[in-house]
Amino acid sequence: MEPVIVIEHLCKRFGPNIVLDDFNLVVRPEENVVVLGKSGVGKSVLIKCIIGLLRPDSGRVSVLGQNVPDLGHDELDRLRAKVGFLFQSNALYDSMTVRKNLEFPLRRHWIEISQDKVDAMVMEALENVGLAHTIDEMPEELSGGMRKRIALARTLILKPEIILYDEPTTGLDPVTGKEISTLIVEIRKKYHTSSIIISHDMHCVKLVSDRIAVLVNGKCHAQGTYEELGSSTDREVKQFFE
Amino acid sequence: MIPSAKFRRFLGEAGELSAFAGRFFSQAPRPRFEWEELARQCYTIGYRSFPLVGLTGFIMGLVLTMQLRPSLVSYGVDSQLPVMVGVAIVREIGPVITALIFAGKIGSSIGAELGSMRVTEQIDAMEVSGTNPFKYLVVTRVVAATLMLPVLVILSDAISLYGAYIGVNIRSVTSFSLFFRQIFDSLSFGDVLPAFIKTFLFGFAVGMVGSHQGYHSSKGTEGVGRSANSSVVISSILIFIIDLVVVQVTDLLGLN
Structure with a gap:
């Protein structure tokens, strides 16, 4: 199957x-890739380049x-409807x-949905996260x-094919x-999404990752499963698993 | 001579603000129009500012009258008090003081709100959600500030004149109709029109500066505070500059 995201020689x-x-x-497709790296190494910059919020050099x-860098405004907007971003x-x-927060991504001028359908979509998205009562x-x-x-x-409201998670568990209790x-695991199972997850919470990484990419000095230093990287002797990789 | 770093920074800021204003004029006339958000902003910026503007307007009219009376009495022209107060309020003090209060309340609020949205990534989230954040946040606020300040100035002027009427009646007795007839008889088209037109420019300046400072806010909560503060400082200075320019232009046009 064709890859859903391909990043080549990216410089910023x-x-x-x-x-x-x-x-x-x-x-x-349907792969959860965790990008692991120390604070300030450019993990968030990477996913902002993927969604078109930053333009790569x-x-x-x-x-x-x-x-993405070649897309015009409308094309980028249509692509973004297929890519979710959790800040x-x-x-x-x-x-x-x-309710208004969830309706906001549906305001796109080229999306025509009746109010009943909007209400149903909002409710479904809230039920997925178990918070329908907070509407x-x-x-x-x-x-x-x-x-x-x-x-x-x-x-999730537009049922994206790809979800980019920027440190989803940072600031939360264990x-x-x-x-x-x-x-995150359930969403992948239910909607068959592919994801890039930025994290340095190793409990989260272990639970959600199919593959891990370690970002060091702006480069993809190492890649592998949690178990493969966990047994690595590379100093840069090892420090995350200690 | 090489310009100092501060001067270069000032030029840089002025250039950025001009480019921001250029972006406003290029994006504002294009659909999609955010009517609902514009109405919400008009309510927040206009209606919610009315109590503050009304109160300060009333005090301004009252105090101005009480301060002017002794000088006019010493020259024996205290009967001209309504005329002097009326012209001063309508031509200059009403628009400028209301605009400065507006800059303090609305300029800082726009700067802080957009600044906080910037640092909490809400503006990025809007962009990812397919909404043009410039049109949704900036255009609506600038248009609302431009439209609402003239309305507030008219209301403030009216309340101010009422305050002046009470001020006149503290030490003497003047009927309501005589007081206002004296004022309206002394006011000409050249007094009212330039004063009214400059309120649109003041409102535009406050909305534009507040939005610019907030939209380009950085460095976390410290940056939000700085955006709010500089919104007030820059828009207050701009109000005086615009006032100066408008007075010069109306003078050249023979409207004074």
């Missing part, structure tokens, strides 16, 4: 700071067969209710774990972190 720098330097990665970022900070619109609440009234689930529900990790 901010001024003199080289963040991604000839980075390569392939994600296959050079290299290819092919998503579902389309090279590290959840990025819930705090002036809107949970009319404001994000500030919810706990950190609930906000993360609502953000995940918003990501129990809630495990619940979110389990949810």
Whole structure:
């Protein structure tokens, strides 16, 4: 099967700071790939290049067969409807209710859905994360774990083929972190999604990963399953598993 | 001579703000139009600012009258008090003071709100969700500020004149109709029109500066505070610059 994401020779720098330097990665259908790396090495920059929020300096970022940097505004918008993005900070619109937050991705001008269908989609997405009762609440009234689930529900509302998770368990207690990790596994099973998960929470990594890519000095330093990398003698890889 | 770093930073900021305004004019006329958000912003920016603007307007009219009276009495022209207060409020003090209060309340609020949305990635989330965040957040706020400030100035002027009427009646007795007839008889087209037009420019400046500072906010919560603060400072300075330019232009056009 054709890979859903192909990243080739990706380079991105901010001024003199080289963040991604000839980075390569392939994600296959229904595969969960974890990108592991220390804070500030450019993991979030990588997924922002994939979704088109940042423009790479050079290299290819092919998503579902389309090279993201080459896409025009409308093409990029249509591609983004197939790619969900869970932000590290959840990025819930705090002036809107949970319902309005979930309806927001459906505002695209080329999507025509009746209000009944919108209501059904919102309810389904909320039921998937077990929070249907919060539909009319404001994000500030919810706990950190609930906000993360609502953000995940918003990501799921258009049933994306690919989901990019930016540190999904950061800032959560271990129990809630495990619940979110389990949810990520269930979503893949239910919707057959492919995912890139940015994380350095090793409990989450163990639970959700099919494959792990270790990002060091802007390059994909090592790749393998949790077990393969766990037994690696490479100093850069080993430090995450100690 | 090489310009200092501060001057270069000022030029850079001015260039960025001009480019931001250019982006506003290029995107505002294009669909999709965010009517619902515009109405919400008009309510927040206009209606919710009314109590503050009304209260300050009332005090401004009252105090101005009480302060002017002794000087006019010493020249024996205290009968001209309504005319002086009326012209001062309608032409200058009403629009400028209301715009400065507006900059403090709305400029800082837009700067802080957009700044906080920037640092919590809500603006990125909007972009990923297929909504143009510039149109949804910036265009609506700038248009609402541009439309609402003139309305607030008219209301503030009216309340201010009422405050002045009470101020006049503290030490003497003047009828309501006489007081306002004196004011309206003394006001000409050249007094009202430039004052009204400049309120649109003030509103645009406050909306634009607040949005620019917030939209380009960085460095976390510290950056949000800085965006709110600089929104007020820059828009207040711009209000005085616009006022100066409008006065010069109306003078050249013979409207003064």
